[in-house]
Every structure is written in structure tokens, then in C-alpha cells.
Amino acid sequence: MHISDGILSTPILIGGACVAAAGVAQGLRKIEDNDIPKTALLTAAFFVASLVHVRIGPTSAHLILNGMAGILLGWAAFPALLIGLLFQALLFGHGGISVLGVNTVAIAVPAVGAGLMFRRMVHRETSPRRIALMAGLGAGLCIAATALFSAAVLALSGRAWLRTAWVLLVAHVFVMAGEAVLAYFIAAYLLRVRPALLLGRPLAA
Amino acid sequence: METLFALTNVDFAYGPDRPTLSGISMTLDANDRVALTGNNGSGKTTLLHALVGLNKPQQGEIHAFGRQRRTEKDFYEVRLRAGLLFEDSDDQLFCATVAEDVAFGPFNLGWPRERVAAAVDSTLARLGLSHSRDLSAAELSHGEKRMAALATLLAMNPAALLLDEPTNGMDQAHIDVLIQTLQDTEAALLIASHDHAFLKRIARRSLRLENGRIAS
Amino acid sequence: MIGQPDQTRFRFKPDPRALILGVGLWTILFVLMQTPRALALAGGLALILAKAVGASWRTLIRRMAALNALLIFLLPLMAVESFALSAWPWRLAPDRLILFAAVALRANAILILAQGLVGAMDMATLGHALVHLRCPPKLAHLIVFSARYLDLLRHEWNRLYRAARMRGFRMSIGLRTWRVLGALVGGLLLRSLDRAERVLYAMKCRGYQGRFFMLHHFRYTAADAVFVLTLALAGGIVIWLDRM
Numbered sequence: 001m002h003i004s005d006g007i008l009s010t011p012i013l014i015g016g017a018c019v020a021a022a023g024v025a026q027g028l029r030k031i032e033d034n035d036i037p038k039t040a041l042l043t044a045a046f047f048v049a050s051l052v053h054v055r056i057g058p059t060s061a062h063l064i065l066n067g068m069a070g071i072l073l074g075w076a077a078f079p080a081l082l083i084g085l086l087f088q089a090l091l092f093g094h095g096g097i098s099v100l101g102v103n104t105v106a107i108a109v110p111a112v113g114a115g116l117m118f119r120r121m122v123h124r125e126t127s128p129r130r131i132a133l134m135a136g137l138g139a140g141l142c143i144a145a146t147a148l149f150s151a152a153v154l155a156l157s158g159r160a161w162l163r164t165a166w167v168l169l170v171a172h173v174f175v176m177a178g179e180a181v182l183a184y185f186i187a188a189y190l191l192r193v194r195p196a197l198l199l200g201r202p203l204a205a
Numbered sequence: 206m207e208t209l210f211a212l213t214n215v216d217f218a219y220g221p222d223r224p225t226l227s228g229i230s231m232t233l234d235a236n237d238r239v240a241l242t243g244n245n246g247s248g249k250t251t252l253l254h255a256l257v258g259l260n261k262p263q264q265g266e267i268h269a270f271g272r273q274r275r276t277e278k279d280f281y282e283v284r285l286r287a288g289l290l291f292e293d294s295d296d297q298l299f300c301a302t303v304a305e306d307v308a309f310g311p312f313n314l315g316w317p318r319e320r321v322a323a324a325v326d327s328t329l330a331r332l333g334l335s336h337s338r339d340l341s342a343a344e345l346s347h348g349e350k351r352m353a354a355l356a357t358l359l360a361m362n363p364a365a366l367l368l369d370e371p372t373n374g375m376d377q378a379h380i381d382v383l384i385q386t387l388q389d390t391e392a393a394l395l396i397a398s399h400d401h402a403f404l405k406r407i408a409r410r411s412l413r414l415e416n417g418r419i420a421s
Numbered sequence: 422m423i424g425q426p427d428q429t430r431f432r433f434k435p436d437p438r439a440l441i442l443g444v445g446l447w448t449i450l451f452v453l454m455q456t457p458r459a460l461a462l463a464g465g466l467a468l469i470l471a472k473a474v475g476a477s478w479r480t481l482i483r484r485m486a487a488l489n490a491l492l493i494f495l496l497p498l499m500a501v502e503s504f505a506l507s508a509w510p511w512r513l514a515p516d517r518l519i520l521f522a523a524v525a526l527r528a529n530a531i532l533i534l535a536q537g538l539v540g541a542m543d544m545a546t547l548g549h550a551l552v553h554l555r556c557p558p559k560l561a562h563l564i565v566f567s568a569r570y571l572d573l574l575r576h577e578w579n580r581l582y583r584a585a586r587m588r589g590f591r592m593s594i595g596l597r598t599w600r601v602l603g604a605l606v607g608g609l610l611l612r613s614l615d616r617a618e619r620v621l622y623a624m625k626c627r628g629y630q631g632r633f634f635m636l637h638h639f640r641y642t643a644a645d646a647v648f649v650l651t652l653a654l655a656g657g658i659v660i661w662l663d664r665m
Contacts, residue, residue, distance in 0.1 A: 004491065006528030010452055028559045033631030036559070037299070037624065038617040040566035041574070045613035047567070048574045049606050055594050065606070072610065083564055087571070090539045090547075093484030096528070097444075097535050098452050160499045160517050167498060181596070185603020190611070197614060259622050284626045295573055296619040301545030301565045308636045313628030325636065339637075341545060343572050357627065 002085065002103045003150060005096030009157040016102030016153070020082065023108055027078030035076065042073055043080040047087050054178060061175055066146065067139030068183050070111030071118045071198065077111040078104070102153055110145035114138035126204055128191040135187035135198070140180030147172035207235040208268075209287070209365050209393055210256055215265035217255055225251045226417045229265070233365060233393055240404040241397040243414035249397035250292060252414065253367045256395075257284050270364070285314060287365040288358030288392075292373070294350035298342035303334065303353045306342065310361040328360040333382055348379035355383070365393040372400045437542050437550035439645035440474060443652040444534050450656045451530050457519065459663030460526035466655055467530045471537030481536050488532055492525050544568030549635055562633045570616070577612050581605050 008016075031039050046069050053062050069077045082104045088094040095103050118138045122131050151165040187198060195203040210233040217226040225248045233239060233256075241249050254260045255267065258280025267274050269283045291297045300306040304325050311321040329335045332352045337345055345353060351371065358366060366387075372380050380403060387394060387407050398404055404411070413420040435443070447467065454460050471481065500517040502508065542550070548565035552558050582605060590601050621629075 004488065004528050005531040006451075006524045006526075013452060024560065025557070028557055031559060033629075034621060036563065036566065037620040038614065040563050041570055041613040041617035041620070042610070043563060043567040044570045044574050045609050047571065048578050049609060051575075052578075052602075052606075054598075054602065055592055063606075068606075068610075079560055079563055083560075083567055086564070087544070087568075090535055090544075093487060093532050093536065096531055098448050098531055158520075160520055163504075164495060164498045178599070181599045182603055182606070185600050186607045186610070187603075189604045189607030193607070194611060197611070254622070257626055259625070281628070285628050289626050291619065291623055293619065295570075296616065297623040299566065299569060299620050299624065301549065301569060302637075305634070305636045308634060309624075309629075310627035312634040313630065313632070322636070341543070341569065343569070361627065 002095030020101040020104040030075040066111040067142035070115030132187040136184030139183030143176040240408035240411035247414040288363035294354040347374040464530035467533040474541040476540030
């Protein structure tokens with residue numbers, strides 16, 4: 001999910017860049033020295049996963065996984081997703097440099113929100129099924145928020161983009177479903193092999 | 206002779222039901238050249254990691270460089286004086302270029318920039334890696350990666366080298382350079398390996414691990 | 422491998438910092454321009470710059486093809502006056518068409534600029550240059566660090582995916598696909614976290630205390646100053662053309 005260069009109006013680009021800068025700064029503050037390799041490797045892993053194309057409903061889409069990034073990285077998801085988008089823009093020409101700020105806000109704010117929500121909800125939860133469901137729910141909501149935000153900035157950039165904004169919203173209903181199901185299975189897998197990664201603690205007390 | 210490492214009755218387990226090292230007692234002296242052999246899973250890597258404090262034993266004592274070492278802080282100094290070659294070189298070459306990887310340790314030793322640069326140049330030249338100075342580790346062959354990882358350790362002038370399967374994936378030309386380098390070095394050597402021909406040319410004595418215990 | 426600069430024979434090599442500054446400046450200018458004629462000129466200039474510093478035609482054309490396919494999909498969505506049945510045959514609104522032309526030209530121009538940037542330097546150089554440009558060092562080092570492990574993790578992914586395919590896995594739309602995909606992505610995350618732990622060990626073994634160092638220092642020459650000034654001047658002229 002990225003909006004291309006050239007579409008959004010200047011005030012929106014500037015606003016997006018400012019919010020993204022603040023979020024990235026906060027994310028960097030939260031990364032301890034010993035977390036740098038972990039953050040970097042997960043950044044790379046999420047980028048590699050975002051190159052995977054899947055069939056969702058009638059079309060094919062690439063994975064976003066911002067909900068999962070938020071769950072595993074917390075605030076550090078902000079810089080991680082920014083770097084992912086930077087790589088996408090530079091190495092594959094997806095998205096763009098001028099929209100880096102807006103796109104980062106679109107995927108990282110919901111990601112951090114999903115991460116914080118997930119941490120609060122699974123506190124003391126011991127049923128793997130329920131934890132995985134919460135991860136799925138978080139990831140789904142995350143995509144919904146991303147799509148709503150992207151559609152909103154499109155619509156705010158001019159009446160001409162109103163229809164495009166609607167199409168984007170409808171298309172993301174499928175993406176949302178796919179990402180929610182995928183996050184459920186990723187969480188279920190991690191809970192089976194290494195629950196501490198997801199929860200920061202063993203599964204059973 | 207000065208004793209660099211002395212372990213007494215060290216026990217270590219990754220989990221409650223997975224004992225990996227039990228009752229390990231051993232020493233490594235300056236100028237010692239020890240082969241560490243044993244099957245996969247016998248605890249060789251775990252032992253090497255314990256020597257530099259990457260695993261903290263549940264039982265027993267580790268003396269290194271004249272002091273007992275227990276906490277992360279204790280081991281900081283040990284790590285600057287004993288270089289551990291990891292099994293997977295990609296874990297060890299995390300910088301953008303080979304030269305920066307080699308410089309990382311010396312910079313952390315607090316050396317001034319000129320001394321670091323000189324150490325990088327001479328170490329790379331010694332290992333025949335000068336041509337790959339500004340390459341990313343991703344562009345090196347397997348053998349070159351192994352040598353580059355060794356260079357990151359040698360640049361710090363370690364008193365001891367702990368090598369985990371150094372010849373893995375190396376071709377003969379690189380093995381020859383490696384043997385020459387190890388014969389020339391004054392550092393004490395503890396080498397975990399399955400490569401008996403290689404060990405024979407370097408080691409003066411050997412330790413064998415079986416199921417986490419020293420067998421000979 | 423991903424992120425290696427294109428190899429071309431004749432290229433002008435500006436200081437990476439100068440190039441980043443120049444590309445950043447032009448990106449901002451392109452965003453501000455509104456008229457298609459100024460943007461077309463800007464696109465031409467961007468192309469000259471990108472070719473001069475080392476972008477290859479092949480990647481440029483491939484990236485632009487993908488972008489323009491998307492734009493063609495957007496054209497009717499934004500420019501058709503009304504999709505009502507009574508309005509058949511559907512017509513493009515002239516003012517929307519001009520707006521669309523500006524958007525398409527701007528998108529292409531900025532894409533070309535970005536390709537020029539990566540044509541000239543790899544991600545590690547980019548990260549280093551960013552440190553020198555006062556970007557927060559932690560962010561710059563994260564860029565260098567994750568770029569270093571991109572290929573490795575891509576190979577890990579390919580191995581995982583191939584192993585699944587060998588056992589008969591195929592992408593489809595069923596729930597089973599998602600279950601397998603979940604395990605594959607989970608496996609990738611697990612491997613990257615394991616590697617991160619070992620890398621941290623290796624860093625600690627060489628005395629890591631939260632600091633990174635740079636051996637390379639860029640040299641800023643008079644030619645680089647001329648380069649940035651030229652870009653600024655050219656940008657100014659195009660903006661003037663835009664406002665006329």
C-alpha cells in the first residue's frame with residue numbers, strides 16, 4: 001500500500017513528513033543499543049516479506065505486515081517501516097521519495113497502535129488460540145486504519161481523487177482480510193515454536 | 206607459564222532439561238595450542254561461548270586473565286583480549302565494508318584513528334584480503350568471508366583465539382593461508398573442528414568433548 | 422543482488438552527499454511545480470542527471486513501465502467527468518486531463534531522480550552519507566545494517582519457500598495457503614531474530630558499547646559545490662518557467 005509520487009498536495013506532504021519525523025524520532029529513542037541488530041534484522045525481514053505477492057480475492061497484492069511489525073517491534077516499527085518504504089522506493093520504484101513521510105505515517109502509526117494494543121490485551125493471556133486471534137484482529141484493524149488514512153489524504157488532495165480514494169478503500173477490504181488471516185497464522189506459528197518472541201514471556205505461567 | 210583461562214566444574218544448560226556442559230574443568234595457557242574435538246552437539250560451541258561470557262554457567266567458576274569472571278561487565282575485558290571466531294561468518298561481518306568490520310574492534314579498544322587505519326591495512330595485507338577492503342561481505346566468497354572474520358579478530362591483537370570450525374567451507378588455498386597465519390601468531394589457540402588434518406598441523410594437544418563432558 | 426549500483430562505463434561521480442542534496446532539492450522543486458510544460462522539462466533534466474551519475478536504461482525503463490501502468494489505471498478513475506449511464510459515451514474532463522498530465526510527469530520525474538540516486542550508490546554509501554548530512558546516526562546505521570542483511574534474508578526466504586514447494590505447496594486462495602504462508606513468514610522472522618542475537622554476540626565480542634564507527638570519509642571537492650549550484654540554478658530556471 002503506497003501512494004505514488006506526484007499525486008498528493010504539498011501541505012499534506014509536508015504534514016506527513018513532519019509527523020513521520022516525530023514518530024521516527026520517538027522510535028529511535030525507544031531502541032536500546034543492544035536492540036539495534038534486532039531492529040535492523042527485522043527491518044530487513046519485513047522488507048523481504050513485503051516482496052512476496054499473494055492472491056487476494058480477484059487480484060494479487062504484496063504483503064504489508066505492518067500489524068505484525070508493530071507487535072514485534074513496538075515503537076521501533078516506525079523507523080523500521082520507514083526504512084522498508086525507503087528501500088521499496090529506491091530499489092523497486094514503488095511509492096516514492098516525496099511521499100515517504102505520508103506513507104510512513106499511513107503504515108507506521110497503525111502499526112505502533114496495534115503493537116501497544118496487542119501488548120495490553122495479551123497481558124496474562126495463556127490460550128494460544130486467543131492470542132493468535134488478537135494478533136489477527138490487530139493486523140486487520142491496522143490495514144483498515146492504513147487504508148482509511150490513505151484514502152483520506154487522497155480525498156483531501158483534491159476532488160479529482162475522490163473516486164480513486166473509494167476504489168482504494170474497497171480494494172483494501174480484501175487486503176485486510178488476507179493480512180488478518182496471515183497474522184493469525186504467523187502468531188500461531190511463533191507461539192508454537194517460540195512464544196517468548198511474541199509475548200516477551202513464556203506462554204504458561 | 207601464564208594461564209589465560211581456567212575453568213573448574215563448569216555446568217551449563219540452555220533449558221532445565223537440556224544439560225549441555227557438565228563438570229568441565231580445563232585450562233588454556235599462553236602459547237597453548239589446543240584442539241577441541243567431539244561430535245555435533247557435544248557442546249564445543251557452547252564451551253567457546255562460555256569462555257567469553259556469551260553463556261553464563263549455572264555452576265562452576267571461570268577464571269580468565271587473572272580474575273574470576275561472572276558478570277557481563279567482567280567479561281567485557283575478556284572479550285577484548287580473546288577473539289572468538291563464529292561458526293557463521295555472516296554473523297561477524299555486520300558492517301558495510303570489510304575494512305569497517307576490521308576497524309570495529311580496534312575503535313572499541315579506543316585506539317586513535319590513524320592507529321586503527323594502520324591496523325586495518327596491515328591485517329588485511331597479512332591475510333591476503335587487501336583487494337576486498339572496500340567490498341561488502343555479501344560480495345565475498347565463503348573462504349574470503351572466513352578470512353575476513355579472522356581479520357576482525359587479529360586486528361585487535363588478541364592474547365587468545367577461540368576458533369569455531371575455522372576451515373568450514375574453505376578451499377585449500379585459504380586453508381594454507383589460515384595455517385600459515387595461525388602458525389605465525391603468538392596468541393593461544395583453542396580450535397573446535399572436525400578437520401583432523403588441519404588440527405594435526407596446528408594443535409599440540411587436544412581435548413575431546415562427549416555429551417558435554419571432557420573425555421580425554 | 423539487491424541494491425548494488427548499476428555498472429555503466431561513463432559516469433560522473435559526485436560526492437554522495439552532494440548527490441543526495443541535489444536530488445532532495447529537485448524533489449522538493451518538482452513537488453511545487455504545477456504546469457505540465459515545466460514538469461516535462463524537469464523530467465528531461467532528471468533523466469540527464471540520472472544517466473550522468475550511472476542509472477541504466479534497463480532499470481529506468483522497467484521502473485517507469487510499472488509506474489505508468491498504474492497511472493493508466495488511474496486515468497479514467499480521476500479524469501472521466503461522470504460514470505453515469507446517461508453520460509455515455511464517457512468523456513474525459515479537459516481540466517482533469519491537464520491535472521493528470523502534471524501528476525504523471527511529476528511522478529515519472531521523481532522516479533527518475535530516485536533511480537539516479539541508487540544507480541550511483543549502494544545503500545551502505547547512502548547510509549554513510551546520511552550520517553554526514555546530520556541524519557540521526559542510529560537511523561543511518563539501521564539503514565546500513567539492514568541493507569547488509571537484505572540478500573541473506575532473501576536467500577533464507579527462497580530456501581524456505583522452495584522447501585515448501587518441494588512438498589507440494591502452491592499459492593492459491595484457500596485457507597491452507599495462508600496457514601503455510603504464516604509458517605513461512607514466521608520462520609523467516611524467527612531466523613532473522615536468531616541471527617540478530619548472534620550478530621549482537623559478535624558485536625559484544627569486539628567490545629560493542631553502543632557506538633558505530635566510520636572508516637571512510639568523503640572528500641567534498643570544488644566540483645561538488647559546482648554540481649550542487651548547477652542543480653540549484655537549473656531548478657530555479659524551471660520553477661521560473663512554471664510560474665510564468
